[in-house]
Amino acid sequence: QVQLVGSGGGSVQAGGSLTLSCAVSGHTLNLDTVGWFRQAPGEHRDEADLVARIIWTSGSPVYADSVKGRFTISKENAKDTLFLQMNSRKVEDTGVDHCYTDSRIGPRAWSQGTQVTVSL
Numbered sequence: 001q002v003q004l005v006g007s008g009g010g011s012v013q014a015g016g017s018l019t020l021s022c023a024v025s026g027h028t029l030n031l032d033t034v035g036w037f038r039q040a041p042g043e044h045r046d047e048a049d050l051v052a053r054i055i056w057t058s059g060s061p062v063y064a065d066s067v068k069g070r071f072t073i074s075k076e077n078a079k080d081t082l083f084l085q086m087n088s089r090k091v092e093d094t095g096v097d098h099c100y101t102d103s104r105i106g107p108r109a110w111s112q113g114t115q116v117t118v119s120l
Helices: none
Strands: 002-007 010-013 018-026 031-039 049-055 061-063 071-076 081-086 095-103 114-119
Touching: 002 095, 018 031, 018 095, 018 114, 031 071, 031 081, 049 071, 049 081, 061 071
Parallel strands: 010 114
Antiparallel strands: 002 018, 018 081, 031 049, 031 095, 049 061, 071 081, 095 114
């Protein structure tokens, strides 16, 4: 099994920056993709939208159109930790961000949600 611990949420004004991190531990050998989903206010987690993801081994990123050019996802291999650098935050970026991993074996793993609030 894989365990995920997310951190770095908080409040920021529109235009500001925030960085999320996600520590990954456990059986990482079969990990395929890792990244973040955002659960908008009033939504259930299964309605959340993908924000960004990377291939665990190669680090090739994919971004939602709404965050392209503003967000950067990266991975620190030595510590098995993901980062999501979020610049030029918008009010519509408000929500609960969930780190996730998909494995070639086993179910999707999730971190606890991290609240991020963007205000004018």
